[in-house]
Amino acid sequence: MKPVKITDTTLRDAHQSLWATRMRTEDMLPILTELDEAGFFSLEVWGGATFDVCLRFLGEDPWERLRQIKSIVKKTPLQMLLRAQSLVGYSHYPDDVVREFVSLSVKNGIDIIRIFDSLNDVRNMVVPMDAAKKAGAHVQASVVYTISPVHTTKHYLETATSLAELGADSICIKDMAGLLTPYKAYELVSLLKKELGIMVHLHSHYIGGMAVGTYLKAAEAGVDVIDTASVPLAFGASQPPVETVVRALQDTEHDTGLNLRQLFRIAKYFEALRKSRGFERGITRISDMRVFEHQVPGGMISNLVSQLEEQGALERIHDVLEEIPKVRAELGYPPLVTPTSQIVGTQAVLNVLTGVRYKLVPGEVKAYVRGQYGRPPAPIDHEIQKKIIGDEEPLTVRPADILEPGLAKAQRESAELARSPEDVISYAIFPQVAKKFFEERQAGVISREGPKETKETKETQPAWLSKED
Amino acid sequence: MKPVKITDTTLRDAHQSLWATRMRTEDMLPILTELDEAGFFSLEVWGGATFDVCLRFLGEDPWERLRQIKSIVKKTPLQMLLRAQSLVGYSHYPDDVVREFVSLSVKNGIDIIRIFDSLNDVRNMVVPMDAAKKAGAHVQASVVYTISPVHTTKHYLETATSLAELGADSICIKDMAGLLTPYKAYELVSLLKKELGIMVHLHSHYIGGMAVGTYLKAAEAGVDVIDTASVPLAFGASQPPVETVVRALQDTEHDTGLNLRQLFRIAKYFEALRKSRGFERGITRISDMRVFEHQVPGGMISNLVSQLEEQGALERIHDVLEEIPKVRAELGYPPLVTPTSQIVGTQAVLNVLTGVRYKLVPGEVKAYVRGQYGRPPAPIDHEIQKKIIGDEEPLTVRPADILEPGLAKAQRESAELARSPEDVISYAIFPQVAKKFFEERQAGVISREGPKETKETKETQPAWLSKED
Ligand SMILES: [Co+2]
Ligand SMILES: [Co+2]
Numbered sequence: 001m002k003p004v005k006i007t008d009t010t011l012r013d014a015h016q017s018l019w020a021t022r023m024r025t026e027d028m029l030p031i032l033t034e035l036d037e038a039g040f041f042s043l044e045v046w047g048g049a050t051f052d053v054c055l056r057f058l059g060e061d062p063w064e065r066l067r068q069i070k071s072i073v074k075k076t077p078l079q080m081l082l083r084a085q086s087l088v089g090y091s092h093y094p095d096d097v098v099r100e101f102v103s104l105s106v107k108n109g110i111d112i113i114r115i116f117d118s119l120n121d122v123r124n125m126v127v128p129m130d131a132a133k134k135a136g137a138h139v140q141a142s143v144v145y146t147i148s149p150v151h152t153t154k155h156y157l158e159t160a161t162s163l164a165e166l167g168a169d170s171i172c173i174k175d176m177a178g179l180l181t182p183y184k185a186y187e188l189v190s191l192l193k194k195e196l197g198i199m200v201h202l203h204s205h206y207i208g209g210m211a212v213g214t215y216l217k218a219a220e221a222g223v224d225v226i227d228t229a230s231v232p233l234a235f236g237a238s239q240p241p242v243e244t245v246v247r248a249l250q251d252t253e254h255d256t257g258l259n260l261r262q263l264f265r266i267a268k269y270f271e272a273l274r275k276s277r278g279f280e281r282g283i284t285r286i287s288d289m290r291v292f293e294h295q296v297p298g299g300m301i302s303n304l305v306s307q308l309e310e311q312g313a314l315e316r317i318h319d320v321l322e323e324i325p326k327v328r329a330e331l332g333y334p335p336l337v338t339p340t341s342q343i344v345g346t347q348a349v350l351n352v353l354t355g356v357r358y359k360l361v362p363g364e365v366k367a368y369v370r371g372q373y374g375r376p377p378a379p380i381d382h383e384i385q386k387k388i389i390g391d392e393e394p395l396t397v398r399p400a401d402i403l404e405p406g407l408a409k410a411q412r413e414s415a416e417l418a419r420s421p422e423d424v425i426s427y428a429i430f431p432q433v434a435k436k437f438f439e440e441r442q443a444g445v446i447s448r449e450g451p452k453e454t455k456e457t458k459e460t461q462p463a464w465l466s467k468e469d
Numbered sequence: 470m471k472p473v474k475i476t477d478t479t480l481r482d483a484h485q486s487l488w489a490t491r492m493r494t495e496d497m498l499p500i501l502t503e504l505d506e507a508g509f510f511s512l513e514v515w516g517g518a519t520f521d522v523c524l525r526f527l528g529e530d531p532w533e534r535l536r537q538i539k540s541i542v543k544k545t546p547l548q549m550l551l552r553a554q555s556l557v558g559y560s561h562y563p564d565d566v567v568r569e570f571v572s573l574s575v576k577n578g579i580d581i582i583r584i585f586d587s588l589n590d591v592r593n594m595v596v597p598m599d600a601a602k603k604a605g606a607h608v609q610a611s612v613v614y615t616i617s618p619v620h621t622t623k624h625y626l627e628t629a630t631s632l633a634e635l636g637a638d639s640i641c642i643k644d645m646a647g648l649l650t651p652y653k654a655y656e657l658v659s660l661l662k663k664e665l666g667i668m669v670h671l672h673s674h675y676i677g678g679m680a681v682g683t684y685l686k687a688a689e690a691g692v693d694v695i696d697t698a699s700v701p702l703a704f705g706a707s708q709p710p711v712e713t714v715v716r717a718l719q720d721t722e723h724d725t726g727l728n729l730r731q732l733f734r735i736a737k738y739f740e741a742l743r744k745s746r747g748f749e750r751g752i753t754r755i756s757d758m759r760v761f762e763h764q765v766p767g768g769m770i771s772n773l774v775s776q777l778e779e780q781g782a783l784e785r786i787h788d789v790l791e792e793i794p795k796v797r798a799e800l801g802y803p804p805l806v807t808p809t810s811q812i813v814g815t816q817a818v819l820n821v822l823t824g825v826r827y828k829l830v831p832g833e834v835k836a837y838v839r840g841q842y843g844r845p846p847a848p849i850d851h852e853i854q855k856k857i858i859g860d861e862e863p864l865t866v867r868p869a870d871i872l873e874p875g876l877a878k879a880q881r882e883s884a885e886l887a888r889s890p891e892d893v894i895s896y897a898i899f900p901q902v903a904k905k906f907f908e909e910r911q912a913g914v915i916s917r918e919g920p921k922e923t924k925e926t927k928e929t930q931p932a933w934l935s936k937e938d
Pocket of ligand 2: 645
């Protein structure tokens with residue numbers, strides 16, 4: 001018997017993937033006791049895009065959400081997602097900000113911190129991992145899964161080995177784009193279990209529909225924990241449904257031990273919530289599924305379509321889809337997730353529309369080539385690098401090594417409005433958004449978007465807000 | 470290397486499961502050449518509910534549809550679904566009608582005939598199998614999968630062995646309710662392959678989402694062929710999407726060899742058709758998924774809800790769901806598919822609403838207990854049988870043994886309107902519906918329902934028309 005444990009992602013990744021991260025604290029509270037009693041390994045309830053959306057759109061203090069959840073969930077560990085040196089934001093923060101954020105996360109209730117870097121650049125994970133360790137959290141370090149000539153089994157094993165040596169309590173294979181096939185999962189999980197001998201956690205998104213099969217083969221390979229969501233927030237861009245996985249493994253040596261009747265009670269709550277909030281189910285479109293063919297995630301294709309439409313050049317989409325693999329190869333095969341999906345996508349669009357490759361190069365592509373996100377998985381093509389930054393030397397150090405400390409500055413600037421160390425760190429991460437929230441709180445009139453605005457923002461919000469993670 | 474072959478069900482089971490069987494011949498013709506070139510083992514295009522719906526709602530001659538498809542599909546075998554002695558209808562037909570129908574099906578273009586009996590009563594399959602054999606078709610005999618104390622591995626092996634001895638060219642495991650778990654599929658397929666040494670075909674419905682995993686484990690166990698649909702008509706009550714299965718098995722020893730780019734061209738066609746006809750995608754509701762808990766299929770639950778609503782007694786649904794397993798056990802554990810799902814469901818509703826079990830017993834329950842559908846999987850509870858039919862002796866022979874021949878009568882009655890042997894057999898199966906169609910054809914004004922009517926009929930049509938098969 002090797003039962004598989006389950007992390008429920010309904011309160012973080014699932015609504016980030018399907019409901020534009022718009023579940024409110026008040027939506028969560030009534031179901032927390034049931035979730036706590038269900039027997040999950042952990043509940044992923046915080047981090048990712050939830051922090052930003054709380055402050056920016058929901059008029060909520062994310063720290064207060066965490067404390068409220070912790071006050072009800074007594075048995076089950078609470079888990080969060082941390083974008084390594086980018087924390088819950090979109091660019092790298094100085095080490096003092098990283099350490100303070102991680103320490104306060106644990107102090108306010110987080111038990112397990114999942115940390116990933118979109119380039120699998122381990123250097124970006126050292127400080128957050130160390131901070132999490134010192135704060136007494138379970139440190140879960142991730143390897144981001146993608147497909148490319150340099151993303152070999154060896155690459156994943158080496159990355160995971162480095163992370164284990166840095167003190168990871170568990171390794172997460174992070175399949176953000178639903179690319180991991182069942183038999184590749186079997187191979188990777190078997191290898192990591194055998195070579196590292198620590199807990200292996202698998203995080204897949206449903207997208208084209210392989211994830212249930214991928215979880216089964218991972219279970220056979222000895223995976224310790226898998227991520228699922230309650231059925232009304234499962235499928236499509238989200239995780240696979242917990243009920244399906246529980247049933248598929250029932251009465252096998254990997255039986256999860258979870259109770260279907262209890263899971264359906266939970267599902268009924270979320271289905272009522274889904275209907276009352278007017279959110280759609282997770283579905284699989286052809287465009288989502290084409291990721292199987294060319295590895296370009298559905299979310300990235302929608303962004304490209306919007307960009308091309310704005311230029312009145314939608315008919316060039318096929319040229320852009322052919323250009324993307326070239327640009328990706330030239331830029332050292334970054335995984336196609338935010339921010340690198342935008343970096344590669346925007347450059348591909350410009351290459352096609354101008355008719356001259358790399359004639360126009362936007363700022364974020366230059367920053368990427370300068371090494372400001374970290375080290376690309378493979379060296380950048382030398383000719384292309386020259387075209388983009390000339391003879392300039394890219395960073396050889398960790399991007400955060402060249403950042404000034406940020407905490408004292410944040411304390412100074414937020415002194416009049418901040419009421420706690422948590423406020424200061426909210427300000428350090430999102431100065432303008434936090435300031436507006438503090439001012440409204442001060443004035444006693446906190447604005448939050450209505451349902452109509454949610455719909456509008458969902459459709460027009462910047463691509464980085466729909467970050468898949 | 471043991472490649473898995475694929476049967477495409479888009480033109481039969483998929484639209485029967487999701488679009489109330491309303492795909493028209495003109496919707497199919499433009500994509501047939503692509504489907505023929507894709508490399509499928511077979512295309513399931515005929516039988517099941519399509520025959521009835523052609524005549525009844527679409528103003529189409531089903532024989533003409535078959536001939537048109539055959540005139541374009543030159544390479545890929547055409548497959549149909551036959552409800553054993555019930556053919557493409559809802560009650561047993563005399564042997565002469567069965568033999569003539571099967572012979573004409575092959576003559577008009579069918580290559581593979583899948584035959585099933587909802588009670589796994591092999592006696593009901595003997596004549597259709599013999600007729601198919603004589604007509605030169607590939608005879609695929611099915612075992613219907615369900616869960617009960619008598620539906621043991623031994624039951625399936627014995628049934629399949631009898632079917633093989635009757636000359637089946639292949640055995641189909643028919644999982645109409647999406648109940649077959651991956652590991653049970655592994656066990657069953659391995660056993661049938663080992664013991665029978667003939668082709669094994671697996672037919673699953675997606676419903677709660679296990680089917681992709683079930684297909685993978687079946688592939689590992691040596692299954693020869695699996696059933697899938699193009700993604701716009703996949704998921705939900707239909708089959709799993711072909712694209713997912715193809716990708717999941719790519720570069721493994723079970724690689725299907727199908728080309729994703731070609732499959733996406735086909736999917737684009739069906740997606741445009743879906744949108745233009747206003748049909749919904751396949752989705753998984755909680756009610757569909759609860760089949761994992763109590764084995765009551767989602768379609769059956771909707772029927773029960775309607776019945777209870779009509780009686781103003783919707784609040785009794787939970788009592789009915791608790792009554793169903795009792796009634797099913799007492800009636801000898803029939804699989805819960807049409808017609809037995811209605812038989813068990815209606816009796817359970819009456820038992821709950823009258824407050825006295827089996828006080829009221831409708832005609833179809835009496836017919837079932839009299840053996841007019843065949844032999845139940847287990848003996849009917851003696852006390853209950855007595856309550857229902859008193860001291861009357863149930864049939865011990867095959868139901869069709871007591872039917873008068875039907876062909877001469879059909880010829881006589883349809884003489885003025887029928888233009889071909891095919892017309893006569895349409896009349897023998899659906900006298901009133903065929904007569905109306907012939908008369909309209911004679912008058913040159915064939916009526917077919919419009920989109921609005923489709924929606925209305927979908928919502929109000931009798932339960933037998935949504936027969937899951
Ligand atoms: Co995720
Ligand atoms: Co079917």
